[in-house]
Amino acid sequence: MISCYDIGGSFIRSGVLLAAGTVAESERVKTPGNDWDAFVLAVRKAAAPETSRISISLAGAYDEETGIADVANIPCLHGRMVQKELSAALNLPVAIINDANAFALAEAVDGTGRGKPVVFGIILGSGVGGGLVINGELVTGFGGIAGEWGHGPIIDPAAGGALSGIEPYKCGCGLVGCVDAVGSARGLERIHFSLHGSEITSREITRDWHQGAKEASETVDAFTTLLSRALSALVNTLGPHVIPVSGGLSNDEKLLELVDRKTRDLVLARYPDPLIVRGDFASNGGLHGAGIFARKAFGGTRQ
Numbered sequence: 001m002i003s004c005y006d007i008g009g010s011f012i013r014s015g016v017l018l019a020a021g022t023v024a025e026s027e028r029v030k031t032p033g034n035d036w037d038a039f040v041l042a043v044r045k046a047a048a049p050e051t052s053r054i055s056i057s058l059a060g061a062y063d064e065e066t067g068i069a070d071v072a073n074i075p076c077l078h079g080r081m082v083q084k085e086l087s088a089a090l091n092l093p094v095a096i097i098n099d100a101n102a103f104a105l106a107e108a109v110d111g112t113g114r115g116k117p118v119v120f121g122i123i124l125g126s127g128v129g130g131g132l133v134i135n136g137e138l139v140t141g142f143g144g145i146a147g148e149w150g151h152g153p154i155i156d157p158a159a160g161g162a163l164s165g166i167e168p169y170k171c172g173c174g175l176v177g178c179v180d181a182v183g184s185a186r187g188l189e190r191i192h193f194s195l196h197g198s199e200i201t202s203r204e205i206t207r208d209w210h211q212g213a214k215e216a217s218e219t220v221d222a223f224t225t226l227l228s229r230a231l232s233a234l235v236n237t238l239g240p241h242v243i244p245v246s247g248g249l250s251n252d253e254k255l256l257e258l259v260d261r262k263t264r265d266l267v268l269a270r271y272p273d274p275l276i277v278r279g280d281f282a283s284n285g286g287l288h289g290a291g292i293f294a295r296k297a298f299g300g301t302r303q
């Protein structure tokens with residue numbers, strides 16, 4: 001039996017992989033963020049009794065070459081060789097996939113990208129991430145970086161126009177002015193602060209925008225312009241057939257529609273239908289993707 005996990009900064013969700021390929025979610029516990037032993041215990045306790053394999057979607061980068069995890073939200077995993085160490089601690093084979101890759105895989109195999117050759121799944125939440133699946137196969141690239149379109153500086157203070165006044169914020173990756181620092185929910189708040197000097201939440205900003213407020217509308221205009229510029233280069237590079245979205249901002253249909261329209265206006269191909277859409281697995285892509293990944297890593301649902 002294969003137990004699947006979606007391990008995030010706040011919660012560990014888990015369930016058993018069924019023969020049909022879906023994951024029956026059974027547990028949700030708080031992630032022990034600072035204590036490795038407590039973390040191992042939580043994973044062990046959440047496993048079904050006859051578990052013989054474990055597949056994990058992990059919120060953070062996982063370097064396939066070195067095996068070292070880069071998980072800022074879960075300090076006890078950060079810098080650890082999680083797959084190797086967890087496998088040794090549990091005495092079970094463990095497969096690990098990054099959460100954005102898990103979501104992209106879920107969408108490509110069973111969601112909005114089903115039957116489509118190039119699927120680029122993106123996360124617009126507390127951070128910006130992505131995963132690339134081509135012909136049903138995950139593409140991780142050198143060092144596992146494929147899909148990390150949130151990094152690389154795009155903010156130029158001298159750019160002028162709608163984007164003047166937006167600060168090039170320091171990103172968690174060490175660079176300054178990355179998409180991640182302005183294209184996430186936190187980024188929406190930062191842009192609002194940059195332009196209007198008021199500190200309100202991303203939910204308040206989108207709510208005000210829906211109600212037609214001028215300041216929030218300017219913020220959303222700048223935010224969606226930045227996102228669509230970054231996405232247009234990505235679309236022209238990859239030629240995706242669909243870009244499913246997950247993460248907190250994916251719940252705002254109108255916001256996605258605006259990002260989609262602006263992006264399609266900037267790319268070379270003429271997409272007749274929406275390209276950037278809410279993913280079918282926007283809320284459970286980690287678990288479902290971990291299930292698909294398990295079948296690929298372990299070669300079946302039984303074992």
Ligand SMILES: [Zn+2]
Binds near residue numbers: 150172174175179
């Ligand atoms: Zn960055």
